[in-house]
Amino acid sequence: MKYFIRKLSSLILTLLLVSIFLFISFQVIPGDSAAASLGTSATKETVEALREELGLNRNVFVRYFSWLGNALCGDFGISAQYNMPVSLLLKERMPVTLWLAVLSIALIIIISIPLGIQSAKKEGGVSDRVITFLTHTAMAVPPFFLGIIITLVFGLILKWFIPGRYISYSENPGQFLGYMIFPAIAIAIPKTAMTIKFLRSSVIRQLKLDYVRTARSKGNQENVILYRHVLKNAFIPVITFIAMVIADVLAGSIIIEQLFSLPGMGRMLVTAISNRDFSVVQAIVIYIAAVVVVINFLVDIIYRCIDPRVRV
């Protein structure tokens, strides 16, 4: 219980730190949403008037605390660019990013587990070496370039999907998934490679332990040993690793959403940053941070339940 409370308080502390850091740092940057939204018709007077209207002239601390208070109630203010409540804007974008993340993680798990085990089973064998080489290569390609190649191959050459013709979930769930699978693949490939590598070494480590030798000498089938004993133990570190991957997947969506023109939070974030739409940036970053921190928290708890040796 003490452990639980400690972890929970550090979770809240992290989120607070992130929000303060963000709030302060956006005061330093030149250019604000008032100037951006006025464009070439901006003059000193009009910018000043709009700043006043948007409340950009108040003290930083006053603004921070009023923001924090509202944010806790789910109100992240009004987007300067779209003149809409940020929470409403995000409500439409969130499912896209979440689906993308869920699909990517599903792909990562589905592909990496069999390949990782296969690779570890005959260490140094042909399949191991092919898999190892492929994972190394997959990790060496910049993610955005992987996205371009996928668009090229599956979109333009094989015509399995039409790049840019995103169909929302409410319109047609089947076509939605049919489109989303490709950006998900683009995100999943490098992360799958990492997970395979990690799982492989984890399984290999387990296979060398005494209990496996004992099981073997008892005449147990190799597969029985592998699936009943080894995997259970090998998965424990992998869970932590996958939690880290989730953070990476969310980050990967920033670039991939641009490439596949998905109307998700990542694309919203990049647009908002260039428009100095501060309330939107703040909300998205906090949101991503919250997701990541909460997942880490859950993993820590799960980890402790599975493996009681952990005492931090």
Added chain:
Amino acid sequence: MNTEKIHYNINFIAGLIIISLVLFFVTAGIFYTPYDPNEMNGAIKNMTPDFAHPFGTDNFGRDILSRVMSGAGTTFIVALSTVAIGAVMGTLIGAVTGYYGGFIDEILMRVNDGLTSFPSILLALVFVSIIGPGKYNVILALGIIFIPSFARVVRSEYITLKQMDFVKNAKLMGAGDFRIMFVHILPNTKLILLSSVTIGFNNAVLAEAGMSYLQLGVQPPDASLGRMLSEAQAYLFNAPWCALAPGLMIVLTVLGFSLLNER
């Protein structure tokens, strides 16, 4: 265990050969490029590779080979400086927190956890949008982002190593904390540090590419591998060779270092 050893060697040798080639290419680029990498020539825009231009020319008629040679140099400088910042600061923080433990450790590690739980590209994006784009700002932003991972690795090494006999001996001999930390313990972390540095270097190369895609990296007309690759996207259909050279260079560099690091 015999196969394991051969396997390790092959990876290592392949990595070594790739990296030697890449390094040779980059070093040569410092002293000599076939053409001025920024020289434009409207008469030879988007030329397919031939003898005069082995990797073709880009949309300004610039020689891609020359640009990759100098661009790889820029990318390497960015990656090396990034790793240098991350490694030096990370080692210092890791050493102090790991060696002393206690209150400082607790605070720094909380901050560390906060930072690492954050997707690095998101942090870099926020950093760069605050301090502005450009080569040096990207180095700074990525460098800071790399500190926590080094700190974490070094800290855990220090926690193990500080209980070793040689540390106890040194203490008995009257060595100061500073001396123990950096003269006695530090050399023992070199293997793990080396591997962190190569991983960090790879991440920096890939991060530079990502930043360039979002137009926050090295500024034109200077070339960097990431910039060239992301610029090539616009010409992928009528000049695919624009992507080939920088793409291969990135893949080879990262592949080479990760093979070297394989064990």
Added chain:
Amino acid sequence: MKKRSHFTLFLLMVLVLSIALYGCGGDKTGTDDEKTPADDMSSGTPVNGGSVVVGISQDLDSLDPHKAVAAGTKEVLFNVFEGLYKPDKDGNLVPAVAESYEISPDGKVYTFKLRQGLKFHNGNLVTADDIVYSLKRCAGLLDTTDPAVVVESALTNVSEVNKTDETTVEVVLKEADTELIGFLTSAVIPENYDKQDTAPVGTGPFKFVSYTPLESFVVEKNEDYYVAGKPYLDKVTFKIEPNADSVIMELLAGSIDIFPYLTDAQAEQLKDTFTITEGHMNLVQGLFLNNKAEPFHNVKVRQALNYAIDKQAILDLVAGGKGTVIGSNMFPGFAKYYEDLADKYPYDIEKAKTLLAEAGYPDGFTFTITVPSNYKFHVDTAQVIVEQLKQAGITARIQQIEWASWINDVYVGRNYEATIIGLDAKLAARDVLERYNSAADNNFVNYSNPQYDETLAKAIEAQDDAEKINYYKKLQSILAEDAAAVYIQDPALLVAVNPKLGGYTFYPVYVLDMASVYFKAE
């Protein structure tokens, strides 16, 4: 042995990558037979109905036509809203909500006769009250003005707007201005309707359907439109595509029917599957110099830059030779007022060096060009200029900044040395040239010349057209003589249009007119 197999694998990987990259080149020709061959834009019998997707490169900044400032928003809202008058494709102003107008002999009162039976999209008739309201709103004359409404500086001259009877409205000015009609194209909107921000209502050829930020702006046919037979299309989706690099994939895949801002390289790739039409952007693209900053306060340095920059070479490198070289702050599309000064400063390095030496910079100097990073075209231009200036011994650096920072630092703050941008304008010569008035709010180049200010005042006052034109041409000559900036070009506007469509028309102002677009009969 094992080592070799490793290398074979590696080589295979390289091969796969290169095939993936080269393969697309071959595939493109393979898809040709599915498409009808490209033919002339205007040919083909119009068919009613159908829906098209138009790619636009910027998200909309507001749906309220009086609040929108971005050119990219106005060009879209052109389809939903109309003013008393509206520009046509030849650069004339034609009646829209109004039927006709008269200017009083002293140039101070405009009297508008309204078009009969015109309806808003919500079905209500357009009344004189609506017009008075709309004009007052965009001239900032309402009792309670929404601060987000942008008031054009030319409209601050309006002193009152009166309804004289149910079909007549008069606009009274403080000072005589015979060019004001060019600014009375602002949208007419229903009085006291407070949902323009979210559900805009106008009188244009298309009705608003939906808007999703980052995704699309959708409009449908206005059945009650007063021009017989128009529009042809049932539905138009403006799809927001901020990434110019990935849009090419979507065009190739056919998710977009019309895309207006192609680069030359993109056009080259699309010429087999799309009809590429070329028009003018009607922008003044230039290397704008801060006339107050060292060393650009020296006219000789500015002239030297003009000689040292080879404008034709920029066009060749950046735009495949398309576009029109200009020599002053006016675009050729505005033929009536355009003074051709393109040959004022021929490319001449020696002359540039001499001028630099005379100005006290025999060894050149170093300066920074600040460019907004979202405009690849300007960034590319900057790269070429940096190379060209090297020849004259001048070192230029490029600094890319975001659009918001550009507006803040360069345009409003005027804290910069040089920048590259394209200036657009309303259909009034005054709007194009007024920014060089030493007191103008938007005089971001800090240009100041009493002779210019004087001539401008005369041009605005002039009643006689020939006289007016004369003054405006003189203004252009003064700017060129003073080398207020390095005027480069009016860029070519390359538009990809699905070959099944006809009727795409270019305008001398920045609009995307969908009312004239139709599907051709098979």
